[in-house]
Amino acid sequence: MKTDIKKHMKPTKVKGLPESLRQELKTARLKHGWSQLELGQRIGLPQMHISAIETGKIVPRFNTLLDLVRILDYDFLMVHRSLVPTVQSLMRDYDDGTEERPLYADNEDSEE
16 A cells, blocks of 8 residues: 655645844844845845845745845755754854854963
């Protein structure tokens, strides 16, 4: 008895950009000091479109999202799900503004 595995798989359709992604886009825009109008002008979209993306009223096409992400100095990466927590941890360390730390501490300050 052969079962068709495709019958059991349902495609998932994006209902909207996740709130966290929309917030990150807005935060990145503000870090550049750009208004929605300025960002829109840089990628050829009206301000209302940028606003609708940031508020979740519309879901941008992939090419538009890629343009937005890249103009904001970010990029998309495919990461295996098992590595997502590690990547998120690295991103938090990068975003908190801490200086790069060496892997091994040099104990110059300690007295022997």
